[in-house]
Amino acid sequence: MKNVVALLIVAPGGLRRTEAEVLSAGRRLADGLGGTLTAVILGATEASWDGDAAAYGADRVVHVEHAGLAEYQAEMMVEAARRVCAALQAEVCLAPSSTYGLEMAPVLAQKLGAAVVTDVIGALGEAGQVKITKPVYGGKANSELIARKAPLVLVMRARSVAVLERKAGAAAETSKLEVQLDAGLAKSRIVERKQEASTGVRLEDARIIISGGRGMGGAEGFKVLDELAGMLGGTVGASRAACDQGWVPASWQIGQTGKKVAPELYLAVGISGASQHLVGISGAKHIVAVNKDEKAPIFETSEAGVVEDYRTMIPALIEAVKKHRAAQGK
Amino acid sequence: MHLVVCLKQIMDPELPPGDFRVDTQKKEAVRGSANLVISVFDENALEVALQLRDAAGGGKITALCVGPESAVDALRKAISMRADEAIRVREEEFPALDAYGTARLLAAALRKLEPADLVFCGREAGDWHGAIVGGLLAGELERPFVSLVAGAKRAGDAFVLRRQTDEGWETVECAGPAVISVTNDDANQPRIPKVKDNMMAFRRQIPAWGAAELGVQASEMNGPNAALEFASLGIPKSERQCQVIGGESVEEKAARLAQKLADLHVL
Ligand SMILES: Cc1cc2nc3c(=O)[nH]c(=O)nc-3n(C[C@H](O)[C@H](O)[C@H](O)COP(=O)(O)OP(=O)(O)OC[C@H]3O[C@@H](n4cnc5c(N)ncnc54)[C@H](O)[C@@H]3O)c2cc1C
Numbered sequence: 001m002k003n004v005v006a007l008l009i010v011a012p013g014g015l016r017r018t019e020a021e022v023l024s025a026g027r028r029l030a031d032g033l034g035g036t037l038t039a040v041i042l043g044a045t046e047a048s049w050d051g052d053a054a055a056y057g058a059d060r061v062v063h064v065e066h067a068g069l070a071e072y073q074a075e076m077m078v079e080a081a082r083r084v085c086a087a088l089q090a091e092v093c094l095a096p097s098s099t100y101g102l103e104m105a106p107v108l109a110q111k112l113g114a115a116v117v118t119d120v121i122g123a124l125g126e127a128g129q130v131k132i133t134k135p136v137y138g139g140k141a142n143s144e145l146i147a148r149k150a151p152l153v154l155v156m157r158a159r160s161v162a163v164l165e166r167k168a169g170a171a172a173e174t175s176k177l178e179v180q181l182d183a184g185l186a187k188s189r190i191v192e193r194k195q196e197a198s199t200g201v202r203l204e205d206a207r208i209i210i211s212g213g214r215g216m217g218g219a220e221g222f223k224v225l226d227e228l229a230g231m232l233g234g235t236v237g238a239s240r241a242a243c244d245q246g247w248v249p250a251s252w253q254i255g256q257t258g259k260k261v262a263p264e265l266y267l268a269v270g271i272s273g274a275s276q277h278l279v280g281i282s283g284a285k286h287i288v289a290v291n292k293d294e295k296a297p298i299f300e301t302s303e304a305g306v307v308e309d310y311r312t313m314i315p316a317l318i319e320a321v322k323k324h325r326a327a328q329g330k
Numbered sequence: 331m332h333l334v335v336c337l338k339q340i341m342d343p344e345l346p347p348g349d350f351r352v353d354t355q356k357k358e359a360v361r362g363s364a365n366l367v368i369s370v371f372d373e374n375a376l377e378v379a380l381q382l383r384d385a386a387g388g389g390k391i392t393a394l395c396v397g398p399e400s401a402v403d404a405l406r407k408a409i410s411m412r413a414d415e416a417i418r419v420r421e422e423e424f425p426a427l428d429a430y431g432t433a434r435l436l437a438a439a440l441r442k443l444e445p446a447d448l449v450f451c452g453r454e455a456g457d458w459h460g461a462i463v464g465g466l467l468a469g470e471l472e473r474p475f476v477s478l479v480a481g482a483k484r485a486g487d488a489f490v491l492r493r494q495t496d497e498g499w500e501t502v503e504c505a506g507p508a509v510i511s512v513t514n515d516d517a518n519q520p521r522i523p524k525v526k527d528n529m530m531a532f533r534r535q536i537p538a539w540g541a542a543e544l545g546v547q548a549s550e551m552n553g554p555n556a557a558l559e560f561a562s563l564g565i566p567k568s569e570r571q572c573q574v575i576g577g578e579s580v581e582e583k584a585a586r587l588a589q590k591l592a593d594l595h596v597l
């Protein structure tokens with residue numbers, strides 16, 4: 001296995017962290033296998049993506065051009081990806097960890113007759129094999145898999161890949177691949193898109209995250225978290241339990257099946273610390289917990305914690321932060 | 331309208347980490363006293379199907395599981411939530427199934443059933459988090475696949491699906507028949523079965539189909555994932571030490587916590 005392909009699905013604007021992660025993981029794999037990395041850009045291309053793909057390590061960039069790829073449409077994208085993987089004789093194909101990448105991966109693999117693994121946190125190329133690490137049982141265990149045969153489709157877990165340093169000015173051989181796609185392939189259509197409101201910056205990019213769980217007891221409880229986040233310049237997140245209750249939008253969910261975040265500070269409030277939640281915050285630099293139960297497992301992963309009811313603790317913390325800042329003359 | 335919900339029976343994923351053990355020889359979790367449950371998102375999937383059927387004022391829901399004898403309990407639970415039919419595919423006849431094998435068995439069962447308008451899976455199984463069986467199944471059946479659906483409505487022959495994305499929501503119109511994977515949402519919290527429905531389900535005989543009934547060869551079910559060597563399963567170590575911030579009063583604790591945040595350079 002030498003021929004590594006990173007699939008990039010075009011979105012408005014420049015290359016985002018998701019794409020940088022696919023390219024970085026692909027570069028490392030190609031190096032380990034002594035092979036090459038081809039970035040395949042699916043969709044109406046923006047010129048800046050070429051340079052970015054090269055800057056993150058692609059040896060070659062291939063644009064797949066077709067009017068039907070202007071926007072994400074599952075069947076068209078999968079068929080385009082299948083054609084290009086066949087044309088390039090892709091041996092390892094990395095799909096992005098986005099909603100669309102994860103949707104495409106198994107369908108594409110099925111069409112390519114490829115083994116497929118998602119939510120991978122380690123992919124090591126060595127002696128023609130790929131050693132895969134995938135957490136299982138909600139992060140309570142890690143499994144190691146060895147792929148000896150191509151083709152292989154992989155999706156890395158978001159935020160589990162350290163992004164390579166951008167090499168400005170790096171160049172890659174760029175080409176276009178025309179594909180014929182029958183419009184009749186499309187069986188579904190996106191008729192509406194809605195962006196969910198968030199407080200502050202996107203969770204994935206936030207430096208400070210204040211998260212609430214079932215212990216908040218209701219939507220009302222999130223108001224104090226909001227106030228604290230506002231003071232600290234942070235963003236509010238949540239556990240699945242809080243999202244399932246409808247207290248906050250589903251897009252605030254952090255964890256195995258939510259966002260993967262890597263803030264400087266993660267303050268967990270009224271969250272018990274189930275492994276499936278912790279999976280989402282393993283990239284956090286400092287984890288601090290407020291929970292009224294001293295036995296809550298969240299304390300085992302936190303570097304500091306307060307055993308207290310959040311209803312008294314968070315307002316008191318807000319006051320303490322004000323005082324602290326006043327004392328510092330801020 | 332025929333809706334088929336694929337559900338897997340798993341070890342309760344809410345088992346606390348402290349009670350979690352693995353058998354490194356067998357490369358699986360030790361069940362111990364943990365319950366067997368329907369995989370979480372599969373219950374959400376069943377709930378979406380139930381709401382769709384009830385809104386349409388009719389239709390049939392079949393729950394389908396590839397599992398061992400014990401999986402009858404998961405299927406009975408689905409019946410108690412008011413699925414109409416349930417079928418178990420005898421996993422014991424297909425040792426060491428890979429995800430392709432599971433998808434192919436589900437596809438074989440679907441071909442034997444009354445044609446399905448919509449097939450439901452969970453977004454990922456709550457034990458191994460494969461997140462692939464739904465897509466593989468769609469591929470095997472040559473049907474469209476829409477992932478991360480939170481709710482579904484019927485519009486003529488098509489389905490209007492509300493799906494979660496990285497940024498928020500999308501409405502996807504999809505021609506039936508299709509395969510979808512379902513994610514959790516406040517609108518699809520699984521209903522609690524009524525006591526009388528539990529009793530009714532308890533008495534239900536659940537048919538089981540094997541290689542003979544499905545007209546397949548056990549040796550031919552597996553796909554490319556079977557070629558992955560499963561080298562090991564282990565529990566990762568965590569080495570964080572928690573500093574408990576105490577104090578005589580809430581105010582004192584708060585002041586200390588604020589100082590701690592300042593020390594961490596986040597204030
Ligand atoms: C396949 C799978 C995927 C999952 N994915 C995710 C995921 O992505 N994200 C996620 O979060 N979960 C996920 N879960 C669910 C996870 O297992 C837990 O059920 C969930 O994280 C629990 O949320 P919680 O900690 O808010 O609630 P609980 O576990 O109920 O904890 C509530 C906590 O609040 C404390 N508390 C109560 N009142 C107060 C108060 N007044 N002040 C302070 N503390 C208080 C309690 O002591 C308790 O510790 C997943 C589960 C499965 C099976």
Ligand SMILES: Nc1ncnc2c1ncn2[C@@H]1O[C@H](COP(=O)(O)O)[C@@H](O)[C@H]1O
Pocket residue numbers: 336337338339369371372394395396397429432436450451452453454455456458459460461462463464
């Ligand atoms: N043994 C099984 N029987 C029935 N459905 C299954 C089985 N395994 C997986 N599925 C379905 O496929 C979904 C995704 O599973 P996985 O790809 O294994 O994470 C699950 O949520 C189920 O809906």
